[in-house]
Amino acid sequence: MKKSNPIHQTFTLVKKDLTLELRQQYAFYGVLLYIVSTVFVINLMMGRPDDKVWNALFWVIQLFVAVNAVAKSFMQESRGRLLYFYSLVNPRCFIAAKLIYNVILMTLMSIIALVCSIAFLGNPIINPVYFVGMVLLGGTSISLLFTMLAAIAAQANHNAALMAVMGFPLIMPVLMLLANISLSAFVTVYQPELPKMFLLLGGMDILVIALTMILFPFLWKD
Amino acid sequence: MARHWWKALAILLLLYVIIAGFTVKIPIIGTNGQSSRGLFFHVPMWICMYTMYTISIVNSLLYLSKYDLKRDVLASSAAGIGTFFGVLGFATGTLWATYTWGGTLTDDPKQMCTAIAILIYMAYLVLRMSIHDLDKRARISAVFNIFAFALLIPLTYIIPRMVDSLHPGSATTPGFASKDTDGSMKLVLYPAFIGWTLLSVWIFTLVVRYRKLQLKNIFK
Structure with missing residues (x-):
């Protein structure tokens, strides 16, 4: 890595993560199997749920997919490899690369989850473009928050259970907002505070990105 | 003794x-009846929590700038006590909700x-x-x-203000201040704020002293 340009560093790291993912494909197929089996189990248990339940179940599936997908991105970095990165790159570039990679991964997973849900649980969506936009935005928000939590959990001995304990209370406001906003895609409801909720969600995303970039260098030092 | 006047004041x-x-004559506000007295205990708990x-958080920020372990003791003790007061605030609130909602x-x-x-914050303590x-x-x-x-800020300040709530002081439900015409509730409420906050700080100093004694080999 001769060029020390931070943007170049970040993109090299993203490329490295994507290449690793393409070569191993273990995380991808693991999460894929996870999505399909979860949705299938729901289908076996309750058939085709009505729209409100569909919405709730979809976001819960998203939550668990995010925990699994994002946690893996830090689990695969062994201690030695982290030390190696420590000597090579700026910590902010490292976490920025992880954020970008996780957003890409989660976007893909969100679309797969959406397709699976529609295939197994029926399609109650009346406003598809809006809902797909929501799914992408939601996937991004969830993956951003869980990236930082995965970094914390990775420091605390790669404890995956810890990530769920820390993450679920923190993600609840985001999930509540998402479930409320996406309700418009199912039924024509009048939601006067819709723009405000979008603004709040966007604000939370920016807050999470800013905090992650500021706080990660402290976390990294070992 | 001069340093301890605020503890006497708290008591x-x-x-x-x-x-x-429990004895002052309070105005009867809507369906609240005598349950409005919960105000003197419910609201101060949140002030203590905050x-x-x-x-x-101030001590956590200071810890990250200096890496002084004493700051960590202060931060974690405060978070623990804050959570305790939060639980108390939640409990007094649910007690009131049982009879009014x-x-x-x-x-x-x-x-x-x-x-x-x-x-x-419980997740913080588990972590x-x-x-x-x-x-x-x-x-x-x-x-x-x-x-x-x-x-915590968007969660407790922004979201509750955006959505409709039955809680007094929300958009469609008026608070108690407008109905308290002769100010008898304010006369108890403001001393309650000061008293409970002083008590929480007192508990905080005691816990910090205990925790520092536990770690006295490290602090010297």
């Missing part, structure tokens, strides 16, 4: 709050949001338990604490 104020809180969480746990957004906020190395624990939990506090 006197709380004695006054407890005696006056005081403690503010102390906690007709349900202990309703799906009111304010109740939900505060429950989540308390859960976030601390899971790491054994002192310095590492201090560093990681300081980072999580800053993260948690940043999300």
Whole structure:
């Protein structure tokens, strides 16, 4: 890595993560199997749920997919490899690369989850473009928050259970907002505070990105 | 003794709050009846919680700038006591809700949001338990604490103001201040704020002293 340009560093790291993912494909197929089996189990248990339940179940599936997908991105970095990165790159570039990679991964997973849900649980969506936009935005928000939590959990001995304990209370406001906003895609409801909720969600995303970039260098030092 | 005057003040104020809180003549507001007296105990708990969480995050920030373990003791003690007062605030609120809203746990957004906020800080305490190395624990939990506090603000200040709530003081439900015409409730409420806050700080100093004694080999 001769060029020390931070943007170049970040993109090299993203490329490295994507290449690793393409070569191993273990995380991808693991999460894929996870999505399909979860949705299938729901289908076996309750058939085709009505729209409100569909919405709730979809976001819960998203939550668990995010925990699994994002946690893996830090689990695969062994201690030695982290030390190696420590000597090579700026910590902010490292976490920025992880954020970008996780957003890409989660976007893909969100679309797969959406397709699976529609295939197994029926399609109650009346406003598809809006809902797909929501799914992408939601996937991004969830993956951003869980990236930082995965970094914390990775420091605390790669404890995956810890990530769920820390993450679920923190993600609840985001999930509540998402479930409320996406309700418009199912039924024509009048939601006067819709723009405000979008603004709040966007604000939370920016807050999470800013905090992650500021706080990660402290976390990294070992 | 000169340094301890505020502890005496806390005791006197709380004695006054407890005696006056149950005996003073209060205006009957809507369906609240006598349950409005919960105000003297419910609202101060949240003020104590916020005081403690503010102390906690300030110390976490200071820890990250100097790496002084004493700051970590202060931050974690404050977070623990803040959570304790948060639980008390939640308990007094649900007690009031049982008799006015007709349900202990309703799906009111304010109740939900505060429950989540308390859960976030419980996660902080669990995170601390899971790491054994002192310095590492201090560093990681300081980072999580800053993260948690940043999300606590939208959760308890912004979201509850956006959605309709049955809680007094929300958009469609007027607060108690407008009905308290002769000011008899304010006369108890403001001393209650000061008294309970002083008590929480007192508990905080005691816990910090105990924790520092536990770690006296490290601090010297």
